[in-house]
Amino acid sequence: MRILSGVQSSGRLHIGNYYGAMRQFVQLQDQGEAYYFIANYHALNTVRDPKLAQELTRDAALTYLSLGLDPKKAILFRQSDVKEVAELYWILGTVVPQSNLERAHSYKDKVAQGISPDFGLFAYPVLMAADILLYSADAVPVGKDQIQHIEFARDWAVKFNTQYVPGYDPADPEGKERGHSPGILKLPAAHVQESTATVPGIDGRKMSKSYGNTLELFGEEKDIKKRIMSIKTDSTPVEAPKPTTDAPLYDLLRLMLPAAEFAEVDATWKAGGKGYGDYKKKLLEAFHTTFGPARQRYAELRADTGELERILQDGAQRARAEAHRLMDQVRRAVGIP
Ligand code: AQP
Numbered sequence: 001m002r003i004l005s006g007v008q009s010s011g012r013l014h015i016g017n018y019y020g021a022m023r024q025f026v027q028l029q030d031q032g033e034a035y036y037f038i039a040n041y042h043a044l045n046t047v048r049d050p051k052l053a054q055e056l057t058r059d060a061a062l063t064y065l066s067l068g069l070d071p072k073k074a075i076l077f078r079q080s081d082v083k084e085v086a087e088l089y090w091i092l093g094t095v096v097p098q099s100n101l102e103r104a105h106s107y108k109d110k111v112a113q114g115i116s117p118d119f120g121l122f123a124y125p126v127l128m129a130a131d132i133l134l135y136s137a138d139a140v141p142v143g144k145d146q147i148q149h150i151e152f153a154r155d156w157a158v159k160f161n162t163q164y165v166p167g168y169d170p171a172d173p174e175g176k177e178r179g180h181s182p183g184i185l186k187l188p189a190a191h192v193q194e195s196t197a198t199v200p201g202i203d204g205r206k207m208s209k210s211y212g213n214t215l216e217l218f219g220e221e222k223d224i225k226k227r228i229m230s231i232k233t234d235s236t237p238v239e240a241p242k243p244t245t246d247a248p249l250y251d252l253l254r255l256m257l258p259a260a261e262f263a264e265v266d267a268t269w270k271a272g273g274k275g276y277g278d279y280k281k282k283l284l285e286a287f288h289t290t291f292g293p294a295r296q297r298y299a300e301l302r303a304d305t306g307e308l309e310r311i312l313q314d315g316a317q318r319a320r321a322e323a324h325r326l327m328d329q330v331r332r333a334v335g336i337p
Pocket of ligand 1: 016144200
């Protein structure tokens with residue numbers, strides 16, 4: 001099984017990225033051939049400072065490694081190191097209905113936030129599909145917000161194959177039946193962990209770099225504390241039962257505490273006797289227990305710039321070999337010598 005996923009270097013990575021996606025990346029590196037990349041072309045949609053773009057790309061790579069990604073097992077690379085992705089993006093774009101892009105949730109959400117969209121934001125799902133299809137991925141571990149994009153990638157792969165592969169039958173995409181051909185573009189499947197599908201931010205919306213509501217994995221201790229202490233709560237007094245479990249503080253405790261400890265929180269949350277301040281302190285402790293070792297590795301890896309570049313170059317070389325193979329077929333199919 002080939003696994004592929006990426007994270008945008010559009011800001012410092014946060015615990016939403018970790019629980020929604022990166023934790024699975026690390027688990028899956030033992031279960032198949034894993035390709036993980038830093039989506040630094042995607043990040044240009046929001047990061048317009050070249051120095052910062054480079055720094056955030058490097059930071060995302062360090063984050064992967066600090067969280068346990070092993071470059072001997074998984075291929076780690078920068079999206080921009082494999083130029084074929086831009087070529088596939090264009091070719092695929094020629095079969096993408098504009099109406100699909102107009103109904104993309106991520107695009108509609110950003111427009112609803114008042115962001116005035118550029119072409120890059122509108123066409124984001126096409127580049128994401130190219131990212132996935134270029135490496136013939138079987139499984140794509142992602143958070144829930146990305147499911148629609150994976151569905152698009154499947155639909156467009158079918159459109160491309162139907163258009164350009166003689167004997168391709170969408171009902172038999174692998175060409176198992178006699179007389180059918182397998183597609184050039186392989187259909188990927190989203191791999192979502194339901195329990196952590198959407199991690200809430202400190203304001204209760206989805207945790208997101210662009211909302212400024214994150215708990216950064218490798219943020220300054222002082223800042224983490226400040227942010228945890230400012231998680232949105234109501235004014236229920238200490239002794240009273242909390243009116244709802246539909247609260248970011250409750251969800252974050254559930255994510256970060258071991259089951260037995262969370263059971264205690266759950267009991268007092270529903271019965272009363274503890275205040276939100278106590279729960280926030282507990283969450284801060286859990287943050288440090290959970291991410292302490294990774295934070296330590298991050299500090300060590302940051303000091304060794306040569307090693308990081310070597311890992312990324314090696315990953316790019318391996319990813320390029322696969323991209324060349326696929327693009328040979330794609331170019332031949334569409335008539336580009
Ligand atoms: N809050 C979240 N809950 C669960 N999963 C999440 N992911 C991101 N936020 C959450 C998952 O992390 C992976 C990498 O995401 P990304 O950084 O490439 O893009 P994103 O989803 O757009 O993340 P942000 O923080 O919201 O970035 P901006 O603000 O730049 O758009 C994905 O698999 C994603 O599902």
